[in-house]
Amino acid sequence: MFQQEEYDIIVVGAGHAGCEAAAAAANLGSKVLLVTMNMNTIAQMSCNPAMGGVAKGQIVREVDALGGQSGIITDKTMIQFRMLNRSKGPAMWSPRAQSDRMRFAEEWRHTLEQTPNVDFWQESVTGIVVENDTVVGVKTQLGIEFRGKSVVLTNGTFLNGLIHIGEKNFGGGRAAEKKSTGITEQLIELGFETGRMKTGTPPRVDGRSLDYSKMEEQAGDDVPSKFSYLDTPALVKQRPCYITYTNPEVHEILKEGFEKSPMFQGRIKGLGPRYCPSVEDKINRFADKDRHQIFVEPEGSSTVEMYINGFSSSLPEDVQYRALRKIAGFENAKMFRPGYAIEYDFFPPTQLSLTLETKRVKNLYFAGQINGTTGYEEAACQGLMAGINAHNKVHGREPFILKRSEAYIGVLIDDLVNKGTDEPYRMFTSRAEHRILLRQDNADLRLTPLGHALGLASDERLFRVEQKQRETTEVVELLKNFAIEPHEINGLLTELGSATLHERTRAINLLRRPNLELEHLTRTLPGLTLALAPFQPDSLEQAIILIKYESYIEKENQQAMRVAELENFVIQGRLDYQQMPALSHEAREKLLRVQPETIGQAARISGVSPADISVLMVYLGR
Structure with a gap:
C-alpha cells in the first residue's frame, strides 16, 4: 500500500492556473500537493510566448499586487517589453512582455520547488474521491489515492484533448503530450454539465x-x-x-x-x-x-x-x-x-460560486480553461483566487471575492459565474464598466492592502504602497500650490498651441489641459524640477493621472458606490424562485440555476431584467 500524508489542498495540473493556485495556497500556509502529468512542462507556454497585452497586462499586475508570482517570473524572463496604447487614456495602457518560453517555465518550477509546503507528484489523475458530496482526494492512473481537504482542478486543454491537423487527428493535451481521461466522465456522473471548446496554435x-x-x-x-x-x-x-x-x-x-x-x-x-x-x-x-x-x-x-x-x-x-x-x-x-487545433472538455462556469468552488461538490474548485477561458493571464488569476479560497475554506476563514469595481479579476469571475460562456472567454477593457478605476498603474493601491490582510502580500509590498500613496498625495498638494507666472510659461504654451496666460496660475491648472504633460513643465521650470526631484516616478505618474482624470474618476467612484449598495444586500439561503410568479419565466430559470449571493449579482445575470430585480427586492422585504 502506497502511504502518504493528507494534504490541505491538491492541485491537479501545473499550467498557469495550477502554479498560481499551488503557490498562493502554500504561501498562505496550506500543505499542498501539485500533481502534473509531466514535471518538465510546468508552466509551459503552450502557445504565444508572451504575457500581458490589452486588459491582460492589467490582470498580471493585479496578480502581482495580491502577492502572486506571474509578474515576478515574467520580469525575470522577459526579452522585450512594450506599454501598449500609450496614445490613449491611462485606462487603456496595457503592459506586454515577450517572454523566453524555456526560462519562464524553468523559473516557475524553481519558484515552486523553493516554496515551503509544496510537494509534487508526476502522474495522470483519473478522478476525484467524493464522500457525502464533498471532495476528499484524487485517484491516479496507478490507482493511488491522495487524500486532501480540498481539490483544485486546472486541467487546461488536456481533458479528452483531441489534436487536429488536416484530416489527421489524435488524442493529446498538447503537441507530443497525451490527453487526460476519466475526470470528465466522473463529473458528468456527479451531475455536472460539460461542453467542448477549441483553440489552436500556429507553426x-x-x-x-x-x-x-x-x-x-x-x-x-x-x-x-x-x-x-x-x-x-x-x-x-x-x-x-x-x-x-x-x-x-x-x-x-x-x-x-x-x-x-x-x-x-x-x-x-x-x-x-x-x-x-x-x-x-x-x-x-x-x-x-x-x-x-x-x-x-x-x-x-x-x-x-x-x-x-x-x-x-x-x-x-x-x-x-x-x-x-x-x-x-x-x-x-x-x-x-x-x-x-485542439478540442477539449470544459465545464460551464455557471456551475461555480464566486469563490470558484463548485456548487455540486463541496471543496472542489475549478480554474483556468476548464471554466471556458483562454489565455495565460486569465488562467493565472483564476488559479490565484481558487488557491486563496481553497485555503480559506480549509482553515475556516471568510471567502475572498473581488468586486467588479475592485479588479479585472473580479470582472472576469463575475462574468463567468453569472453569464457563463459558450466560446473561449478572454478579457478586454470593454468588459469592465469601471475600467478608469482599474488601471495597470494603480493595481498595487487597489489590491495590495487586501493581499496583505490575507497574509499573501508581504510587509515590503504594503510599505511600498503606503509610500506611493503618501508621495502621490504630496505631489498633488505641491502642484496645487506651485505658482507659475505668465512670462515663465507662455513661450511653451505658444509652442504647444495652447492658450497663453494673462495672470499667475497654479501648476495643477495647466496639467488639466489635455495637451500639457508634466515633462513639458519640468523642462521649462527648473524650480518645479527641483521640487519634484525627491519623488518616485510611479508616484509622479499616479498624481498626474489623478489630476487629469479627476472628474471621471469621481464619477466612476460614485457609480461604484451605488452598485455596492446592491452588493451589500445579501440573499440568505437557497431560494425557490419558481415560487415567485411575478418574476419572468427566464428570470426564475436563471436565478434558480445560479442562486446568486447578493442582489447585485442577481442584477448581472443574463436574462434577469431591472423589473425582475424590483420584484425580488419586494419579495425580500426591501
Missing part, C-alpha cells in the same frame, strides 16, 4: 531561414518597464519582433486546403476563440481583405525558434508550409512543426 519556424529585411521591425520600449511592484531585475537587452503580411497568393494556397480542413468539414465540434481566429477562418470571414498581419516573435533569448503569431491553423501541414513560403521574408522558411 513554429527556424529563424535562421527568415529574411527580416523584408519585414517591419517592432522594437521594445526605449525605457522598458516591468510587471511586478517589487525590485525585479531591469530589462537591459531586448530582442525585436517583426511584422509581415499575408497576400492574395497565400490566401489562394490556404483555400486549397479547405476541403481537408477539420473546422470547415465539421470534424471540430467545439467553438473556437472569436478574437483569435485561425488564419483560414480569417480569410473565410474577411474575404474582402487581401492581407492580414503576421507577427514574428522569438521564443527566447538564445533560440532560433520563432512563433508565427496570426497564422494559427489546423490545415494540412503541406498546405501550411506552401502558404508560409509565399509570405514576404518567409521565401526560404524551414518549419519546426505545423500549427494544429
